[in-house]
Amino acid sequence: MAKAPRGRRPGAPDTRAAILGAAREAFAAKGFSGTTIRGIASAAGVDAALVHHYFRTKDDLFLAALELPVDPREVLASAVEGPLEEAGVRFLRAFLSVWDDPSHRPALLGLARGLLDPAGQQLLSGGFLPVVLLPLGTALGLDQPELRMPLVASQVIGLIIVRYLLAVEPVASMPTEQVVAAFGPTLQRYLTGDLA
Amino acid sequence: MAKAPRGRRPGAPDTRAAILGAAREAFAAKGFSGTTIRGIASAAGVDAALVHHYFRTKDDLFLAALELPVDPREVLASAVEGPLEEAGVRFLRAFLSVWDDPSHRPALLGLARGLLDPAGQQLLSGGFLPVVLLPLGTALGLDQPELRMPLVASQVIGLIIVRYLLAVEPVASMPTEQVVAAFGPTLQRYLTGDLA
Numbered sequence A, B: 001m002a003k004a005p006r007g008r009r010p011g012a013p014d015t016r017a018a019i020l021g022a023a024r025e026a027f028a029a030k031g032f033s034g035t036t037i038r039g040i041a042s043a044a045g046v047d048a049a050l051v052h053h054y055f056r057t058k059d060d061l062f063l064a065a066l067e068l069p070v071d072p073r074e075v076l077a078s079a080v081e082g083p084l085e086e087a088g089v090r091f092l093r094a095f096l097s098v099w100d101d102p103s104h105r106p107a108l109l110g111l112a113r114g115l116l117d118p119a120g121q122q123l124l125s126g127g128f129l130p131v132v133l134l135p136l137g138t139a140l141g142l143d144q145p146e147l148r149m150p151l152v153a154s155q156v157i158g159l160i161i162v163r164y165l166l167a168v169e170p171v172a173s174m175p176t177e178q179v180v181a182a183f184g185p186t187l188q189r190y191l192t193g194d195l196a
Helices: A017-032 A037-044 A050-054 A058-065 A073-078 A085-098 A105-115 A122-139 A145-165 A176-192 B013-032 B036-042 B048-055 B058-066 B072-079 B085-098 B104-115 B124-141 B145-165 B176-192
Strands: none
Touching: A017 A037, A017 A050, A017 A058, A017 B048, A037 A050, A037 A058, A037 A122, A037 B048, A050 A058, A050 B072, A058 A073, A058 A122, A073 A122, A085 A145, A105 A122, A105 A145, A122 B145, A145 A176, A145 B145, A145 B176, A176 B145, A176 B176, B013 B036, B013 B048, B013 B058, B036 B048, B036 B058, B036 B176, B048 B058, B058 B124, B072 B085, B085 B104, B085 B145, B104 B124, B104 B145, B124 B176, B145 B176
């Protein structure tokens, strides 16, 4: 640390947990855009510089607060590398590489359930979209990412619910390649197709 | 009624409500296929003939237990009438005619939330699929309705969550025709397209 932060509990072992707790409450109540690092710091009783020290940016703090087993920005970054006309399949493969891994499943299912929780309604439009999906659409060079990425989200959420959360057959037991064949063209059309 | 049923409360005003309550518990616990009219009658303390008298079939009883504002079989029947290559759009228009009607919204949102409820996991695979979607796929003359209709369900569920439950923009405010243009081709491909 460059300098000692003001505020109480600057170096206590629970400082990081206190920041995360304050962040979860703030993001749930005010959404991503309505939340500030300064407000979280104040609620946690620490200096804003300490929040930055532990979590760098507001984007990073948002994702840390979700306690995801992986950083979705890193996982989905592979969708950007390659021909744009295959980005839908690459996106889907990156998604499945995490979700089809049973060791990640419990944490991810908890997150998915939270999506329909009244307190979790900010999770998608107030968090995942601006932090993960819109930057990805911009990195892909899409026209209208603000229209296209919510369409992508709609099919990915439906896939999560049918394949993992409700385990509806035959989708629940489909091999990865069959999921890619079934859903890949849908995502590709949402990313680059004619939607009018 | 042809004959007086055995069991208690044959004609009491709350008999119908007792049957519905027993049906809800049974469908939630055992799913559609694991539930019998006889078992529901027994749990409600009435004769099975009385259940048939009030609700005709198990399919009808399942839908009555959901307290839907409309019968989804009647709404979606219009998807069958017309060229198969436009069935996706007809399905979507029928769906939107109900969901875009604000008077139906509260009941439908309650149903959608129940989908992710642990007790409501049987709702889709144990109920909506066999009672509403698979018969529709069969009426359309699809090959592999048991594969195709769960794919349709995945996109429709994702649309419900993004447009109505989470109200993610711009999907939440899209005019009906724009929703049809964006999602219709997806449903059409799931109904009749190449998925391999």
